[in-house]
Amino acid sequence: MKSGAVAKAALAAEPSGSPTSALAIQNLSMRFETSEGPVTAVDDMSFDVPVGSFVSLIGPSGCGKSTVFNIVGGLLTGHAGSVRVGAETVAGPHRAIGMVFQEESTFPWRTVIDNVAFPLEISGIGRDERHEQARHFINMVGLHGFERRYPSELSGGMRQRVAIARTLAFQPSILLMDEPFAALDEQTRLLLGDKILQIQQDLKQTTMLITHNITEAVQLSDRIVVMTYRPGKVKRIIDVDLPRPRTSEVITSTAFGAYVAEVWNDLREEASRGMADAESASQMRPSRRS
């Protein structure tokens, strides 16, 4: 209860240049030097993440989604254009941004509660106080009763919830997630989506999700940014006007189906280009050898 108030206070205290956008990405480009010459991974992308909203970035595999994730999170530099949090430009990991990774990222030597309390420990909060706050976020992701367990004793879905709770305990203004459910089965994915929806609605948590899953994007988002395949550009921005609060039941509605069809329409072309690329690459390999 108390720490929930803390989270909201942190959210409100965050200085913001524009009153409506928490995160502004402008003319973002990124080029990598490879052995086969420079490759443009991200090309001139611009979009906003409004305060309190849920924005998904969707695109086929290899479109540069993870590059955007790493740049926004401040783990990757050398880009052109800007990423701004309020009035500040992101250059390195920013205090306002909390990241959730696609890979297994819990600390195996820490119990659930000590995993979740990790960012609080780093900011020098005493043991009792940080455990109390951590319990709040553990309950929020539905892991009450598992505080003393080690990650190896939990399922993949539970471990990912620990990682999400840990990032929430960092109390970021912007929650940035890179396919956090990629390794999970479809049912777990939908149920975890419910959890995310509930958390996002309770905390009014500004969230940016990187995904390649259309259902997930429509289920969770207020806005979907569709990316093109290589180089990654903004193909279209779709505002999802489904009622809130939502649960996974929304996937049975006709409006939901219409949005999924719309996103797929945009994505199909990009995904087939990606597939064609992958196929030609595998065909070229033997010919290169000869």
Next chain:
Amino acid sequence: MSLISTVEAGQARLSFSTRKNLLRAAIVIAVIAVWEMAARSGLFYRDVVPPVENIVAALAGILVDPAFYRNFAITLGEIGVALIIGGTLGFLTGIALGVSRFLTKAYEPLLFYLGPTPKIVFFPVLIMWFGVGSGSKIAMGAISCFFPLAISVAAGIRSIDPVLIRVGRSFRLSTWQTVAKIYVPAIREPIINGIRLGLGIAIIGTVLAETKLSNQGIGFMIIQTYATFNIERMYGLLITLFVFAIGSNALLHRFTRR
């Protein structure tokens, strides 16, 4: 028939760890038995392979000898200090090598080639630098245990899942916090294994140095008994050294398990 089945049932009831311990005791008893037979066979000089009871008597004599405890404490102290100095340096070197690919490329081959080299070749130099007292023994032990610790810590750091480092960066950890909160706990096992290996060869290094040139310590006592042909006492001293080496390793092994 019924007797056999009772015996079989009795064997089956023995737990795995009891059977394991029985087997262990059997090998010790077998070694003692073979030794005793060799001693009684008359094939060897009685002084070189004395009967077991003589060795036990010598061992009893050692255990009530204050000189033994004084020398043992000196050796123990030398090993301890060597482990602290060599271990700390090895640990820090391992961290530096594990974190920096550049340092790894530059120095790790050196570490690999120098690691298995018998360190006793440095002993004459160490005698000149640190004297015939404890200093040169500590230096020998420290050099010995530096290598296994540096190598296993460096390998441990490189095996850390890179996503954990990215998590640390996303939470804005300082370099020091990353080392203390991620690197060190993640490589707890390689550290303890490194210390175990290091302890083993720190004992070798220190005692070996004592046997070469010194006036105190267990190694000195052993070589003295050899020089004065007090072979029974020499075997007694070797047994105390065995027990110490095995005991200290077993103790460290306990720490490895959570």
